[in-house]
Amino acid sequence: MSTPSLTAAATAQAIHPPTEQEISRVFVGLVIVLALGAIDQSIVATALPRIVSDLGGMSHLSWVVTAYVLASTATMPLYGKLSDQYGRKPVIYFAIITFLLGSVLSGAARNLMELIVFRAIQGAGAGGLLPLAQIIIGDMVPPTQRGKRQGVVAGIFALCSVVGPVIGGLITDMLSWHWIFYVNLPVGAVALIIIGRTLRQYTPLHARRIDYLGSVLMTASTVAFLLVLTLGGSEWPWASAPIALLGAFALITGVLFVRHVKHEPEPVLPLALFHNRLFVIASLVMALTFMGLMGASLFFPLFFQLVMGVSPAHSGLLTGPLMVGIALASLLNGRVLMRAGRYKRIVVVGLAMSTVAFGVLAWSAATSQSLGIIEPSIFILGAGLGLVTPNVTIAVQSALAPVHRGVGTATLTFFRSLGALLGVAGSGAIFAWRLRAQGGTTPSAGMSPEGGMASASALHHVTDAAVMMYRHAIASTFTIGACIVACAFVLILILPEVALNDHHHATPAPAAD
Incomplete structure (x- = not known):
């Protein structure tokens, strides 16, 4: 009954599509928003030692990062749905303001518990930054032109992961750790002003009922x-009562949620999304890709420091080709996609590259190959990923009706983050199991993505036998990563393909295998 009103916003924008100048202005604001969210984690990770020296609470230090990740991941689908109901502009305002509020409170925290709570608030805002930016790009830019913009999004994340630790270290040393949060305020204010002046507001007229x-x-x-995923195997054993209770609670509330949305006229996560074959396959591909990548790349610094004997600073440089590959391939992808008008072939090539690169890395780690083989493999791994992420996002946006594109894009981002967390938890468990099987012990540094690779340098002077154990344990995580990405490669082969077009808000074309 709401069909005419569902497309009111799309009709308005189709009649008066944004000009290239307008798109560029909005995109500047979105780039700033993306940089805020992308750079925060790496900046904070750099300042953690100084934070704990001021506030204490070393045993709960990891929660400074964990609270942020939990809040940002859990809120992603909700932002997508709200943007479908209320329009993109007020929802991205809310996300930015919530992020800035959390930043102010985090900077003013007087103890670690306050900082953890305030980081959760900051994360609740950050959960909307990436998906809403991708959604707005999808609204404004025709599918054939979208790859160029989405590629820049992936490039920004790669760049921020490289410069973030440097900026975080400079701010912490020159000012104090409080300013790694306060610096978000002027940057966020600029983003709010730019988006407020340049982004049109097309408010959908269909039901605004909040579920x-x-x-x-x-x-x-x-x-x-x-x-x-976060506490199992670290804070508590996997077979412990607290993990069992949390798992049971997750299962029960999940079942209740599925039963609820079947009868809710405006559900926060429409089950109709999962009736779309392309959306389901794309979500699985995204989750598997990031599961394999994050699970294995977590151990790159540990491998370089413990096994190859390089310094922490040098190990950071050696992981750089991963981000360089992501950035270059993401930027190149837009030009390739514009010419081809098809995305599936590019994703197939990207996942094939990543699978082969992972396999070579696993072989190199297990057989003591030189950096001359390892470094190009890391670059190819990043380049393959850079061809996957933007195109899978474009595939989902092209396959969904306008009324579901917001929540669909945000849910895809949610599966990406969920896959990354699964990869980190799973690779940590595999690494620990392999060490125990060889009679070794697990360095706590290897288990914590937020933290502790710097402390791995304390394990520098280990015996040759211990180095060999670490070598084979880390090689196992690379092998598992290769297998997971290979599963994503197999799935992408059956992904339907929707022909891209040059029109805004076009009805999805029939899918073709």
Whole structure:
């Protein structure tokens, strides 16, 4: 009954499509928003030693990062749905303001517990930054032109992961750790002004009913599941009572959520999304890709420091080709996509490159190959990923009706983050198991993505036998990463392809295998 009003915003924008100048101005604001969210994690990770020296609470230090990740991941689908109901502009305002509020409170924290709570608030805002930027790009830019913009998004994340630690170290040394949060304020204010002046507001006229119960159930189930992944095997054993209770709570609330959305006229996460074959396959591909990548790349610094004997600073440089590959391939992707008008072939090539690169890395790690083989493999791995992420996002946006493109894009980003967390938890468990099987012990540094690779230098002077154990344990994580990305490669082969077009808000074309 709401069909005419569902497309009111799309009709308005189709009649008066944004000019290239307008798109460029909005994109500047979105780039700033993306940089805020992307650079935050690496900046904070650099300042953690100084934070704990001021506030204490070393045993709970990892929660400074964990609280942010949990909140940002759990809120992603909700932002997408709200943007479909209320329009993109007010929702991205809310996300930025929430992020800035969390930044102010985090900078003013007087103890570690306050900082953890305030980081969760900051994460709740950050959960909307990436998906909303991708959604707005999808609204404004025709599918055939979208690869160029989405490629820049991936490039920004790669760049921020490289410069973030440097900026975080400079701010912490020259000012104090408080300013790694306060510096977000002027940057966020500029983003708000630019978006306020340049982004049009097309408010959909269909039902604005908020699914409160569905939102609570979905968030509760997601947070409980993420807590299982985060705490299992580290804070508590996998077979412990707290992990079992969290798992049971996640399962029960998840079942209740599915039952609820079947009868809710405006569910926070429409089940109709999962009736779309392309969306389901794309979500699995995205989750598997980041599961393999994050699970294995977590151990790059540990491998370089413990096994190859380089310094922490040098190990950071040696992991740089991964981000360089992502950035270059993402930027090149837009030009290739514009010429081809098809995305599936590019994703197939990207996943094939990543699978082969992972396999070579696993072989290189196990057989003591030189950096002359390892470094090009890391670059190819990044380049393959740079061809996957933008095109899978474009595939989903092209396959969904306008009314579901917001929540669909945000949910795809959610599966990406969920896959990364699964990869980190799984690779840590595999690494620890392999060491125990060889009679070794697990360095706590290897288990913590937020933290502790710097402390791996303390393990520098280990015996040759210990180095060999670490070598084979880390090679196992690379092998598992290769297998997971290979599964994504197999899935992408059956992905339907929707022909891209040059029109805004076009109805999805029939899919072709």
